[in-house]
Amino acid sequence: MNRKIIIAPSILSADFLNIKEALTDIEASGTDWVHLDVMDGSFVPNITFGPKFIKDIRCVNSLFFDAHLMIEHPENYISDFVNAGCNAITIHAEAVRHLDSVLNKIKNTGVKTGVSICPATPVESIIHILDIVDIVLIMTVNPGFGGQSFIPYTTDKIRRLVALRGDRHYLISVDGGINLKTINDVYNAGIDVAVAGSAYFNAENKAEFIKKMSNPGI
Numbered sequence: 001m002n003r004k005i006i007i008a009p010s011i012l013s014a015d016f017l018n019i020k021e022a023l024t025d026i027e028a029s030g031t032d033w034v035h036l037d038v039m040d041g042s043f044v045p046n047i048t049f050g051p052k053f054i055k056d057i058r059c060v061n062s063l064f065f066d067a068h069l070m071i072e073h074p075e076n077y078i079s080d081f082v083n084a085g086c087n088a089i090t091i092h093a094e095a096v097r098h099l100d101s102v103l104n105k106i107k108n109t110g111v112k113t114g115v116s117i118c119p120a121t122p123v124e125s126i127i128h129i130l131d132i133v134d135i136v137l138i139m140t141v142n143p144g145f146g147g148q149s150f151i152p153y154t155t156d157k158i159r160r161l162v163a164l165r166g167d168r169h170y171l172i173s174v175d176g177g178i179n180l181k182t183i184n185d186v187y188n189a190g191i192d193v194a195v196a197g198s199a200y201f202n203a204e205n206k207a208e209f210i211k212k213m214s215n216p217g218i
C-alpha cells in the first residue's frame with residue numbers, strides 16, 4: 001500500500017501574531033489544506049476564534065479551509081462560517097440534537113460537509129448519516145487542546161469506517177496526537193486526511209515533514 005494522504009496543519013499551535021507567515025509557510029510546505037479549530041468554551045474547555053478571524057485570514061492565501069467546529073448549537077453559525085470562506089465545515093455529532101438536519105443545512109450551502117465524533121463515541125452513532133457527509137473526522141484525542149497523546153483504540157474506528165464506506169465517497173480524517181510516530185497506524189488503518197498541530201509547528205523542516213507524513217508507506 002503506497003497511497004498519498006492529505007495533511008492538514010492545524011493553526012491551533014501557531015503564533016497568532018505571525019499568522020500570515022504561518023499560512024504562507026503552510027502553502028509553501030506542499031499541502032493545500034489548513035485545519036481551523038473553532039472552540040466555544042462550552043462543548044470543549046477552551047476558546048479559540050470565530051468567523052471574523054477566519055474571514056480576515058481568508059484574504060491572504062488560497063488554502064482549503066477545513067473548519068472543525070467544537071461548539072454547541074453550530075446550526076446557528078453555519079452561514080457565518082460559509083461567508084467567512086470555509087471550504088469544509090465539520091460539526092460534532094455530540095453537539096447537536098438533530099444531526100441529520102444540521103448536516104443537510106451545511107450541505108445545502110455547497111461547502112463540504114463533515115461530521116466528527118469524540119474518542120468514546122461509537123461509529124454506530126453516525127451510521128445513518130454517512131450518505132450525507134463528505135468528511136468523517138475521528139477524534140484521536142479528547143477535543144479541546146493541542147499537544148495531547150494519541151488514543152490507540154481509535155484506529156478500530158477508522159477500520160470500521162473503511163469497511164462501511166462501500167460506494168460512498170467520504171474522506172476519513174484523524175485529529176489529535178498525530179505525528180511521525182503515530183501516523184503509521186492510522187495510515188495503515190486507511191485514513192485519507194491527517195490533521196497535525198503541534199507536530200507540524202515543531203517540525204524544523206516543514207516541507208520534509210509534510211512529505212514524510214503524506215506518504216508514510218515509503
Ligand code: DX5
Pocket residue numbers: 010012013035037068141142143144145146147148175176177178195196197198199
Ligand atoms: C484538538 C484539535 C486539534 C488540535 C490537534 O481538539 O481539534 O485539531 O489542533 O493538535 P495536535 O496535533 O497537537 O494534537
Ligand code: ZN
Pocket residue numbers: 010035036037068175195
Ligand atoms: Zn481539530
